[in-house]
Amino acid sequence: MNSFFNFQFGEFSQTTPNWFDWFSLLSSLIISAASIFLAFYLAERIYKKEKTDKNTEDLDIQNSEVHLFKNSLIELDRAIEKQIVDLQSYIDNKDFKLIFNSAIQVDFLQFVNVKYLYKNAGFNNVEAIEKINNLMISLYTLYDFRESLRDEVRTYLKKYNYHESKFYLYRQLLYTKYFSICNVRAESIIIDQGVKKWKFADDDKFMQRYTELILNTSNDTSIIDNNGLKDRAKLNAKFVVPLISIAFEYVPEDLNAIEINDIGNQVNNAHIDMESITEKHFNVMESYLSNLQSISSKIKLYLV
Incomplete structure (x- = not known):
């Protein structure tokens, strides 16, 4: 019997364990279990807090991304509306005096994480996701818009002057x-x-x-x-x-x-x-005008 307790828990103070020995043993077991439970509890609390903090941080980033994206769209739409007015005037008057709006640029798209736009709309919201996709496709067509428009006018004037x-x-x-x-x-x-x-x-x-x-x-x-x-x-x-x-x-x-x-x-x-x-x-100018009007409508639809 003594050898058994010696092997498992160390030597007792006496040959036959008394109540104090058993109390010490049980206390050690309880303290060990409590320590393990407390450690697990603290770890779980820390994990949940970090997860909550990360979710909060992700939400803040998401809201910030969406906010910046919308602000960029508002500025872009203002520039598009001005260009629409100038293009319409150019088409109506045919006076070869087209004003090019330099503010029509979509460089901000390279900093946009579309994932946040999807999350903000809701991944299960098919209609909203489709609206975002259509908007992004249209916005990407504006990457070379200014240069393309200038080239069209420049080429036309060169040919016209020749004839x-x-x-x-x-x-x-x-x-x-x-x-x-x-x-x-x-x-x-x-x-x-x-x-x-x-x-x-x-x-x-x-x-x-x-x-x-x-x-x-x-x-x-x-x-x-x-x-x-x-x-x-x-x-x-x-x-x-x-x-x-x-x-x-x-x-x-x-x-x-x-x-x-x-x-x-x-x-x-x-x-x-x-x-x-x-x-x-x-006819080409009409297509540019139609494209700008379509993009402006999609921007307004997204911002609603």
Whole structure:
């Protein structure tokens, strides 16, 4: 019996354990159990507190992320609304004076953790998640918006200026080339009410018709007035195209008619190209406008 207690708990003070020995043994067991329980309890409390603190910290971070995201969206939407107004004015007036809003930028997206947006909306809220996804997709299209818009306008103006330089050949048809031919083919020059006029041979039908067309065009104030050319489309339709037809009737026997016909075709083709690229350009501008309006609507829908 003594050897048993010696092995398990150490030696008792006497050969046969008395009540004090048993009390000491039980006290040790109770204290050990209490210590273990207390340690477990404290560990659990610390774990729960750390977990609560972490949840609170995560919630604070989440709220902060959502708040910053919404503030960025508000600023972005203001810039988009200004650009919408400027784009609409550009499309309506077609004055080639588009204002570019530099505040349209979405660099803030690289700092956005979408996970917090999802958590704030609720992972089980399918409609809210879909709304966020649609918004983010639209926002990412704005990354190169400013540069893309500038490139479109820059390319259009470059092409337009090229064709416009060809269109300006109409001045030769109205003035320089006409006067040059008159000085060669006119039989005489007369002054009629202070206006210098050329008189051509009776059989010079080309120059007679050419001159009549110029007089009619010059007297049409809806086309040309004292300030210069008013309407390019009317000039092309009422002067250039008819002149091409007149000159073509005297091709190939009349060298001057050949030259006038060639210049007229260059002017007419330039006008057609100007109209074509302008139509395409403003169709693209309409798509930019529509995209901005759509993004603005999605931003407002998210912020509600």
